[in-house]
Amino acid sequence: MDFNPDELPYVNPNEERRVALVTGGNSGIGWFTVLHLYLHGYVVYIGGRSFTRVSKCIKEIEEEANKRRSAVIEEDLNQRFLGELxxxxxxxxxxxxxxxxAIVMNATEPRIDLLILNAGVMALPYGLTKDNFEIQFQTNYISHFLLTQRILPLIQGRIIFVSSVGHHFEVTPFDRSWTFNYKPNIIFTWFRYAMAKTSGIQxxxxxxxxxxxxxxxxxxxxxxxxxNLFSYWTRLPIFGVFFWLFFQVFGYFFGCSNEEGSYATLKCALSPETLLEENGSYFKFGGKISQPSRVASNINYAASNWVWTVRELRNRGFEDLS
Structure with a gap:
């Protein structure tokens, strides 16, 4: 891979304060996304459920950052600054x-330069949240929509949604009210996942x-x-062993590391605007421009999805989102 995040511009926090919010930044791809933003001088808010887990993550990232900086020559260090976590x-x-x-962020920061909608779940059994949305749909899309709309006045930079090639499973526009609560789950869970990831692209x-x-x-x-996305499958009794073996073999031939997986996000987040494609674009592995599915690209489907989302959130008491 020819992408190197160390070549992206650095921020001097003594001269300019840059703020990022990363959901799910305490593990997986998000962990490395946060690491590199921290290494590039950003104040990074890590969105997570557990203070204990995120605190542990912060300590690990700080240790890794110092380890990497110890291998950098002094001349480069004078141009690279650590941020805050x-x-x-x-x-x-x-x-x-x-x-x-969102209330906390609005009360704490006057502006946000980067919002990275990274957190997600994949291929889970059918289930509903307390808000009566399908689990994958709310985690991957609905909650990110609500968060973004609530802090939109703060954002003065970029928003990046971490999607998936799995969005292509929405081969025809799905009614957003469909839950695909059918068996076998191993098939229909991918339709639920695809609908969430397509919605984010739209x-x-x-x-x-x-x-x-x-x-x-x-x-x-x-x-x-x-x-952690595959933890459900690998923990299944008996069959979990077979899924684990499949993921290991597939990953060996076609997979990438968590850090490599963060590169597309980092390119979109930190590259000078003149090096990026048109606003609203979709990038694939390594930060290379690509084309999403026909359904994800259709602006009329996107508009319908927006209207449906705002209506459903309004029905649950969340106003002023349009």
């Missing part, structure tokens, strides 16, 4: 928690049109096979 509580399975996190496209001053992008990080 902070915790913000957010549980994407609870819209109330998302609302509270959301970024519409944001780029409604708010062209903000650069909104979607990324496919690549086949990252060693994240």
């Amino acid at each position: 902070r915790f913000v509580e957010i549980d994407l399975l609870s819209l109330k928690s998302v609302e509270e996190a 959301y970024m496209k519409l944001l780029s049109l409604k708010h062209p001053e903000i650069h909104s992008y979607s990324v496919h990080p690549g086949f990252v096979m060693n994240t």
